[in-house]
Amino acid sequence: MGIAKDFKNGYLSGLGVTMKTFVKTVTPKKMGGGAATVQYPHEKEAPPIRARGVIALREDNCTSCMLCARSCPDWCIYIEGHKELAPPRRAGGAPRKVNKLDRFDIDYALCMYCGICVEVCPFDALFWSPEYEYSEPKIADLLHDKTKLGEWMETVPEYPELEAGAQKGKK
Amino acid sequence: MSVFAVDIPYWGQSLLRVLGGTVAVLLPAGTIVYLFLFKMMSFMQSRLGPMEAGPYGSMQLVAEVGKWLQKEDLQPLRADKRIFKIAPLIVLVSTFILVAVVPFGPDAYFTNFQAGIFYALAVSSVSVLGILIAGWSSANKYSLLGGLRAAGQLIAYELPMVLAVIGVVIQAGTLNLQQIVVAQNAGEMFGWNGLGNPYLLTQFVGFVVFMISVQAELTQTPFDMPIAESELVSGYMTEYSGFRFLIFFIAEFANVGVFSLIAAVLFLGGWGIPFSWFGWHSMGDVDNWMNIVGPLIMVTKMIVLSFVVMWVRFSYPRLREDQLQRFAWKVLIPVSLLNIMVTAVLKVIF
Amino acid sequence: MRCASRSWSAVVPLSDTGTEAPALPGDALRERIVDQLRDALGDGLVDSLVKPGVDVWVRVRTDAWRAAGIALRDIVGCQYFCFLSAIDWLPSPFGRGEDDPTAPPPERSTEIRQGYTGGDTRMQVFARVTNLSLHVGVTVKADVPDDDAVVDSWIPVYAGANWHEREAHEMFGIRFAGHPDLRNMYLPTEFEGHPLRKDFPLLARLVKPWPGIVDVEPLPGGDDDNEEGGGE
């Protein structure tokens, strides 16, 4: 039966908590104390592997099929591509028609980091990277073109292994 | 009679006193703001407080003052210009004239009134005026509410403070603060004078009532209805900005410092260490070096007392307006009256 | 300072869920509710649908709307007012705003199809109330006449319906007879038009062309592959 325990109807219980926190903060970090603040510019907190910081593009995977631009809720991916004839794979074969990417911009001023584009891309050209320090003084610079997106590629981490009991499910 | 080696003309002494007074008010205000508001509060909330301005954020105060000074000094359109301007000054002035009566050493004092404590209590209610006209003149509904609340609260807590002090005065037998300090350090409790007779122990009820009333006089958290930031945005200070807000800010923390000084004098034995430790018996044979050590002892006692005031400020929620008044009239005043009666009876017996 | 005037009141002994899980509503319970409503409202109850093991929908005539509310609250015992809103069954003439502005606008079916328990007007008002002791909820619908969209207000039945009706009024333009102040809930007072109607355009999707539009151009010149790809 959950009769609420009667409260220490007191004034001192509150003072006790603040003093305990005070002592805990004052004791140096080595002995288990220390404040919860991370002094950002000097110390940096590493975001978890799966953090959705920025979208990176591997350009040669992209066949400009426009699936990501069509399924983005915020309409913030702009793609322009054209068709080209590429040399045939086997000698004497017919030249292949290949989609060349002219422009692949993601406007991070509009993007809400939902991740639908990364998920919907059939050719695995878009990846998440936990990078988060790319704020710009001018909002126009938040429109990252495909070279900038390519630069983010090397910050993309490996796919983390999963928890015990996870089955690489039949997707 | 001047303690200093060289003989200074009268205008020189009063100039020194004015300078000493400003230092005695602003220095405690600055240390309290930095030590308690910036550092201690943050440590109590498991954070580090300002760390960027200077080593461990020591220059943060300079940064704050600089910020406020360069901010534009706004006045609301329908404000009562003149009164709006002088309101913060009144609140600050009341702190300065209050510190004039606090003794810091056998000879190191600004003034030595015979009716010292009477003057202190009278003057401390001047700040109520400043707060009230600040609330009224900024033509803002929230400030008006804040100002009226402040008036009600400060007057309601004037009474228990005065009554608590009367207990001390009865036991010390004098109104002069210097004599109160001597009475505490030279006296003895029940025949044993190892620790002198700090009124903290013999007048404990008076001390508790006095500290609660001081907490209310300073509009600190259990009683900070006038600046109830979650209801009245920031009470009577809502419309102030720039250096007028800075004056209010300094006045608030200077008040904490000065009231702690007065509480130290009344209850913790002021600048003196129990005379019996040095074999002194009365004011006469106190050595000269006490004039230097006295202020240091006063500052430490002040730091201890304002630590308690601030500690309560950071751990308690806020009372409601009518609960506050009920608490003052129905609890504090009867208790302090009882305290006076008991002290008077004991005074006669011993 | 003593705390509150009253002494510390004992807490109601808690219903710990350890023992048996309370009986979850079977379909018999839902049938019984429909029968109760039918004999309470007579022919006011036009249609009802019980999806086995899921939920129960009921449609009443427009003039029996308040009577249905009273019957639900008193006879069926649904004291808990969940929500009240409206649906506009007209398919939206703008689609999802993803049409190609250059191409001629595709024609879309404007045929109105009502959902569960049918209905024959464009707009329907619907509400949901729950019976806490039997753990069962009922969704009740009523048609809103197309010519003058007026429905009785549910405020005398459930006081909480006040805000819901104000929102339905400003979003769909349905007037609730008997509502004390039908001011706008969200929109500014001088906003005209009812946004949640399907024929109210969503400007965000019209102002900006959809980046997903693919205008495919034939390969330049077909076989002469040395010419620089023209592109867009």
Next chain:
Amino acid sequence: MTDLLDRQKLSYIAAQAADARLNVELETEGMTLNIGPQHPATHGTLRIIVRLDGEQVVWADPSAGYMHRGYEKLTEVRTFPQVTTLVNRIDWLGSFANEVPFILAAEQLMDIEAPPRAQWIRTILFELSRIANVGLFLGDLGVQLGAITPVFLAFRDREYVLNLIEAATGGRFHPNFDRIGGLKDDLPKGWVDETRQVMKKLRNFCDEMENLLFGNAIFQTRTRGIGVIPKDVALQYGLSGANLRASGVDWDLRRDQRIPLAYDKVDFKVWTHPDGDSFARCWIRLQETREATKIVDQLLDGLPSGPVMAKVPRIIKVPEGEAWISTENPLGEMGYYVVSQGDLGPFRVKIRTASFNNISIVPWVLRGVFVPDVITILASLYFILGDIDR
């Protein structure tokens, strides 16, 4: 100089006219106070027009709409996967808890059942977002009543829970982790024991809050007997969650409704309180946070293994039909009435949020109350602005 004065006069008159339009009959002695859109006590931009007689409220009328983003209109132009990203921004504190009812409604329409492991992980993340949401309430309650310290302790301990959610889903506030038919991904390695430690820290945080705030006599005098809402009024206005249980109604959707989550496999208490005053509401939320940590512990022990995503077609077309699913969100009962006509996106989504009903009782409960108590009652009702305005 003179035209400046005229302009000032005109704007002054316009202001007065706007004010007059608000208070219908001109009161002489009453003072109309705007606890305005920008006010420290409202979680966002809720404006309450309050007519005072001295410090007592005579008449109060909240006017919402400053944060109205038109969610129900937006859902009509979006496909089903896009709606989940839109919908977890309604109650931006209980992030994951917004997606679950919508996804369950869509699954009910397609009659797909998420695999057991997905259901268990959904319940764990649901309870974690409850802890994050109500944890912040406990801190914020202190600030509303004047105590500065609780809010910092609350933010510090809530950070651990947010890091957990970010480690699993990628987003701290907007996880977008729920898919029709299961979850986007499985939990990363080492997440389960990390969560167990965080649950211990959270229980310690609840004890600290109890000592710092609830045990304090000043807090009790400020909240006991303030804003009492009797049982039948609460039911009429459709209050839900802790506000309803504080009025003595023993109703908890997790236990009483058949929802395809893992609540029936977990043993937890439903706390109620007979008083129905502000203290009861806050106290119940504190107990619920403790219960949530216990639930998460039990779920972590019994987490089944297996796939996380059911067999679902790539392009989701929900068959025609209507579904109503509501779950016990941190703020109260949140439900989605999804109408689909077999299209890529929903035809109409009615979003029933808890705060809309919880705040619709404010005009009733604020009559004859002191100004500081207005803030206490608003704090104890605990609404999020995005919830009211949608």
